[in-house]
Amino acid sequence: MAQWGSGQTTRYLVLLAQEHLEFRLPEIKSLVSLCGVKFCREEELALNSPFWILNLPSEELAKRVMKRTVCAKSIFELWGHGKSVEELCCSLKTYSVDKMAPYLQSNSTYKIRVHAFNKTLTQEEKVQKIDFLEFLPFKGKVNLKNPDHIFWLLEDYGMNPNKIPEKPLNLYFGRWIANGQRDLIESYSVKRRHFIGNTSMDACLAFIMANHGKIKPNDVVFDPFVGTGGLLIASAHFGAYVCGTDIDYSTIHGLGKPSRKNQKWRQPDENIRANLRQYGLEKHYLDVLVSDASKPIWRKGMQFDGIITDPPYGIREASRRIGSPKEMAKVTGKSTENHVSNPSAYHLSDILFDLLKFAAEYLVIGGRLVYWLPVYKPEYTEEIIPRHPCLKLISNCEQTLSSHTSRHLITMEKVKEFEDEDRDSCILDSQYLLYKSHNSFREKYFSGVTKRIAKEEKDSQK
Ligand SMILES: C[S@@+](CC[C@H](N)C(=O)[O-])C[C@H]1O[C@@H](n2cnc3c(N)ncnc32)[C@H](O)[C@@H]1O
Incomplete structure (x- = not known):
């Protein structure tokens, strides 16, 4: 350099x-x-x-x-x-x-x-x-x-x-x-986007994420929690080829209830490919698949130039994973070959653990992982930022969500080749305990919201 x-x-x-x-x-x-x-x-x-x-x-x-x-x-x-x-x-x-x-x-x-x-x-x-x-x-x-x-x-x-x-x-x-x-913020506004969902990423933040991720033309960028593909669009705009996975069959296939007010059903072509087409970026679309991020589907040796993602925190979207076939058979009494029919809880600590491990293994050296980490502010310390020996923390930027919660945009760069010993040795016991503390984010988020609503109601009665 x-x-x-x-x-x-x-x-x-x-x-x-x-x-x-x-x-x-x-x-x-x-x-x-x-x-x-x-x-x-x-x-x-x-x-x-x-x-x-x-x-x-x-x-x-x-x-x-x-x-x-x-x-x-x-x-x-x-x-x-x-x-x-x-x-x-x-x-x-x-x-x-x-x-x-x-x-x-x-x-x-x-x-x-x-x-x-x-x-x-x-x-x-x-x-x-x-x-x-x-x-x-x-x-x-x-x-x-x-x-x-x-x-x-x-x-x-x-x-x-x-x-x-x-x-x-x-x-x-x-x-x-x-x-x-700055004009991109308006021209890619989610308000006028063909296919959106409850958690579609705001256009400005999607571009910031692609920039923090140093996405460049001809990169291959992956979003393991792709949703409506808001993050793929920003990377494709900067010339990358994009792909993603999501556990939700309806999201990937653009089925189910639309998120827009006054719209009863989704249009037949409401999907991620159509979003990219809307911006003249269809040639950058590789594919999106229904798949569980906790069980990566990629061949060994597959490499991505960037992983840009917004994992589920369980606030406006489900965080889940496929239960084991044994577990599922117990519940349904049937064998389960089809897509995600019996999801079990996917705790934030496990999501983070899997995400870092995946990035450590599947990123090219110098490739970046950019993701959002939800944080309960009163308990925040730098130590709760997940680490991995193959990934160097580049930046940590806070976006406040409420008086007691925020989300941090974490950018990490792969600096060391992944070796088999890195597979499970990536987290110390003490850090795993810290990871576990992320799991209660949902409860803390809602307890705070509930308290705030109660306070607002009390104040308005005064
Ligand atoms: C915050 S949303 C992503 C929104 C996306 N960035 C967009 O612009 O639409 C998180 C997504 O993760 C998906 N998800 C939850 N658990 C998953 C899992 N185990 N594997 C893959 N996707 C999962 C949800 O279905 C949801 O679409």
């Missing part, structure tokens, strides 16, 4: 979206690493701030990252920044004239935009700020409609909407390079 020294880098300013805050840096880092480059130095991101300065070796890399990110809105070549207008001016005056010159030529056109975070500026105020930048040696003509170069003055008025300072806390000036892929 290429590295660079501080001399060879250019400073860029990333304007991040104010959504899914914890997921933003791991996304950008994963994308930089997907381009074959290792982070050398980064500037501390003030907690929750939309502005992030980072050093990159080339503009081409900055553009490649923006072709994938859904967490960043735009990236700029940073020409100057400061905590006051005076500091910004000093900083701009020290920026290399050679670096500026190609964009200020007399035969080129330009425009300056002003963006204020946490404050609304009038047009008049914006024009005043633009006029102030006159000291920069612009030689070209202004063209507001179709300029060759766009420059941005970005002002940061802090994070508190109830206490907006008169003057910005930070100012940045730079040359616009590229926008991110």
Whole structure:
């Protein structure tokens, strides 16, 4: 993986979206690493701030990252920044004239935009700020409609909407390079998706997961708990070939009751293939199968480039597995050859144990497992994150679900070949006990919800 020294880098300013805050840096880092480059130095991101300065070796890399990110809105070549207008001016005056010159030529056109975070500026105020930048040696003509170069003055008025300072806390000036892929969130919205279910993954999070997973063209990506295939769609959009399994025959075959209000029956072609077709991605569809994730069906030696999944927590969907034939025969008095006819409980601890073991065995080296881990907040410690000797924890990002529950997006990378000794030796006894503590998530989730509803009812009676 290429590295660079501080001399060879250019400073860029990333304007991040104010959504899914914890997921933003791991996304950008994963994308930089997907381009074959290792982070050398980064500037501390003030907690929750939309502005992030980072050093990159080339503009081409900055553009490649923006072709994938859904967490960043735009990236700029940073020409100057400061905590006051005076500091910004000093900083701009020290920026290399050679670096500026190609964009200020007399035969080129330009425009300056002003963006204020946490404050609304009038047009008049914006024009005043633009006029102030006159000291920069612009030689070209202004063209507001179709300029060759766009420059941005970005002002940061802090994070508190109830206490907006008169003057910005930070100012940045730079040359616009590229926008991110925020449009994908709308164009892939679940609201307009052909086939959806109760737990279809939100489009933005599905793209974030594919980015954390470093999914790239021609990868083979697998989702063992595929549901309606929301995660396959994001991976296919980035050029991967996708496949999945689900224990639920009706889901795989698009049967049963639809999740949409005002719709009585599912359409005959409501299925994952049709979803991919909706987005022009059908050629990336390998297949989906009815299968129990606790009993992998794959030949030894089969390898996936990525495993991106959302296992069942038992809140809005069943978590179950096929009972043993003996067990099933006891219950039904029949032999059971057909698909999942007698599922038994599949505890979260076992789901996690099986998932990590599966990823350790079936991922390529460098391949990533990205999955959601439900967490009961009062009991959360880092130790409850499942580990495996073949998998390195890359990132752990929390999404709050309620005051007492959240889910963590866990990203792990396969760093060591799987050997037979890794099959069962992967978890220490003490960790298995911690795993077991995941099992009560469902009860804790509902006990919390019940308590909250009771409190809300009590408050409303006051
Ligand atoms: C959270 S949902 C996945 C939703 C999916 N990401 C989507 O966008 O629609 C979990 C899925 O796991 C499936 N499931 C539960 N137990 C399973 C098992 N033992 N093996 C495979 N799938 C299972 C459920 O039927 C459900 O569709």
